[in-house]
Amino acid sequence: MPDTDIRLLDEQDRAALVNHLFGLDAEERASRFMGRSSSEMAGRYASKLDFAVTSVIGCFEADHLIGAAELHPNGQGGAEFAVAVDPDRRGHGLGSLLTDAALELAAHAGLAEMTLHCLPTNCRLVAILSRRGIRILHDESGPFARIALAA
Numbered sequence: 482m483p484d485t486d487i488r489l490l491d492e493q494d495r496a497a498l499v500n501h502l503f504g505l506d507a508e509e510r511a512s513r514f515m516g517r518s519s520s521e522m523a524g525r526y527a528s529k530l531d532f533a534v535t536s537v538i539g540c541f542e543a544d545h546l547i548g549a550a551e552l553h554p555n556g557q558g559g560a561e562f563a564v565a566v567d568p569d570r571r572g573h574g575l576g577s578l579l580t581d582a583a584l585e586l587a588a589h590a591g592l593a594e595m596t597l598h599c600l601p602t603n604c605r606l607v608a609i610l611s612r613r614g615i616r617i618l619h620d621e622s623g624p625f626a627r628i629a630l631a632a
């Protein structure tokens with residue numbers, strides 16, 4: 482695994498987050514944002530994200546943001562999870578690292594559950610979840626998971 486730092490992002494990291502999400506290609510953006518979206522939309526999303534509401538965990542390599550996971554309140558006492566890793570850094574365990582960091586943060590914050598949705602084609606995310614014993618369910622909107630967190 483590359484030598485990386487994991488930490489919560491704040492306002493000072495906004496430009497790095499904009500660059501990271503803006504830099505995803507069309508397929509990755511579709512996976513990250515659950516459908517088609519433009520790089521401008523992804524950049525705009527990052528430029529407006531409220532760090533006081535949404536917790537964003539960043540993965541840095543030599544001060545460069547190469548991946549980020551977020552927890553956004555889901556209105557049911559839990560948070561919706563999303564994650565992306567730079568294409569040239571995939572397959573080195575960083576998505577797994579960010580997923581574990583998000584699960585830990587959510588549990589420490591006393592959240593009841595972590596939820597997530599993904600496209601049916603998202604084999605990598607499904608592999609990460611399955612390895613952690615997380616069951617993937619399906620409804621009309623596609624695969625999803627509802628992970629109960631220890632109180």
Ligand SMILES: CC(C)(COP(=O)(O)OP(=O)(O)OC[C@H]1O[C@@H](n2cnc3c(N)ncnc32)[C@H](O)[C@@H]1OP(=O)(O)O)[C@@H](O)C(=O)NCCC(=O)NCCS
Pocket residue numbers: 509510512513514562563564565566567570571572573574575576577578598599603604605606608609612
């Ligand atoms: C999903 C994502 C975050 C994974 O990041 P990553 O750094 O590659 O993740 P890891 O290296 O920790 O793990 C990838 C897993 O996928 C598996 N994998 C890789 N290629 C695969 C393939 N073609 N088919 C099935 N599994 C595959 C790896 O074996 C690994 O599983 P393992 O730990 O059981 O061996 C990354 O692909 C990504 O950013 N995708 C675009 C955004 C996205 O889909 N976000 C999720 C929805 S919000």
